[in-house]
């Protein structure tokens with residue numbers, strides 16, 4: 001069997017617990033097969049960068065690389081998170097068009113290629129993840145690496161016209177042509193990518209999932225919706241009820257029901273809109289409103305990026321306003337917590353929540369939606385309120401689907417969820433859970449790697465073909 005080499009900006013090194021779905025998914029994927037996980041160390045150094053660190057746990061070898069402060073600012077805080085992230089989440093209004101960060105992004109990708117190339121063997125399978133590392137395969141091929149390489153985009157692929165608004169977009173997106181397989185979360189993402197290749201990328205859709213780049217090189221593009229470790233969460237959730245943090249949350253709520261939201265503090269997650277949707281519920285459903293308490297967990301994310309700092313201030317203001325307007329001496333309707341919780345604890349929180357509120361404005365997938373469902377009590381499950389603009393909504397049709405911009409719709413969905421009879425809750429939950437069991441994290445990993453290893457012709461790979 002070929003050795004698997006996973007490459008991503010974020011690496012979950014042993015013992016690290018941090019919010020973010022990519023690391024959660026890849027950790028589970030590598031646990032099954034073993035291999036190398038290569039990426040940024042999470043550290044920045046004053047000068048230089050490029051130092052490698054190694055660690056091993058079980059069958060996974062972790063190789064991580066430090067980045068200089070300047071490189072990190074340009075590549076991660078800059079081009080990845082201030083240019084590509086908003087672009088890929090349909091937020092042209094937030095895109096930063098700075099040329100220097102674009103150059104820094106190219107420089108750091110070249111550094112990744114320089115450090116990774118010597119570690120690779122001819123029969124390795126290299127699986128590169130996310131928007132931070134789009135050009136990496138092309139740079140590795142320039143360095144003579146001919147092995148199979150796949151890419152997976154964890155975030156949405158935007159409409160072709162939006163993608164084309166990026167200066168030099170063709171130079172960036174055409175580097176995707178160096179991969180053998182380009183994976184997306186949903187079929188809609190694949191279709192939007194095909195549109196881009198056809199309309200702006202100089203290529204053509206060859207049928208059968210294959211695309212043809214301008215020079216004639218063929219590669220595959222397909223959807224592989226990421227899953228979770230469904231059985232593990234279902235087993236862990238009832239056990240988590242005995243954890244002191246979970247017990248004390250439960251006791252503090254009585255006699256009210258819990259509504260829960262769990263998101264990195266990110267504008268793509270639609271938190272201001274969600275807070276306002278909850279406020280609308282409080283205003284419109286006055287007689288029942290005191291039956292619910294909404295807990296929003298929102299660990300700070302990308303805290304050095306200006307837009308994220310602004311969002312934090314805005315949320316504090318809205319939360320203060322909601323509580324100021326609706327709280328009583330013995331009830332705070334919205335509890336807003338900027339802390340990261342271990343996933344073991346979160347499963348207990350999900351389990352005791354009658355409603356899971358997941359309303360991103362755009363999201364590649366959203367693993368929290370899936371974790372919430374997997375953690376429910378089969379005899380008395382809660383209800384998932386899910387944005388129709390999250391990748392997760394593509395298959396999770398038995399959730400209460402909402403438009404996250406429609407505050408009245410969100411308020412109505414909270415009310416419907418709070419009043420939903422047990423039989424209906426069970427019926428919806430069973431359908432969702434059957435889907436999550438069949439499409440778990442192992443299935444995701446297996447289907448992607450099978451497609452990369454067996455479904456992709458190898459003609460034309462190798463040096464100079466990118």
Ligand SMILES: O=P(O)(O)OC[C@H]1O[C@H](O[C@H]2O[C@H](CO)[C@@H](O)[C@H](O)[C@H]2O)[C@H](O)[C@@H](O)[C@@H]1O
Pocket residue numbers: 010019020021022023025130131154155226301302363364365366367
């Ligand atoms: O690494 P960070 O900058 O701290 O951000 C955390 C991760 O956020 C994004 O996650 C995405 O991947 C999830 C799993 O596929 C998906 O469910 C979610 O919709 C995406 O937003 C980002 O894409 C990752 O690269 C980050 O590591």
Ligand SMILES: O=c1ccn([C@@H]2O[C@H](COP(=O)(O)OP(=O)(O)O)[C@@H](O)[C@H]2O)c(=O)[nH]1
Pocket residue numbers: 018019020021022024262263264297299339340341342343346365366367368369371
């Ligand atoms: O305090 C927290 C908040 C979130 N998460 C985890 O972070 C991931 C978030 O993934 P998702 O796909 O929902 O969104 P992303 O943050 O990757 O955009 C999920 O596995 C959560 O359980 C966590 O471990 N602790």
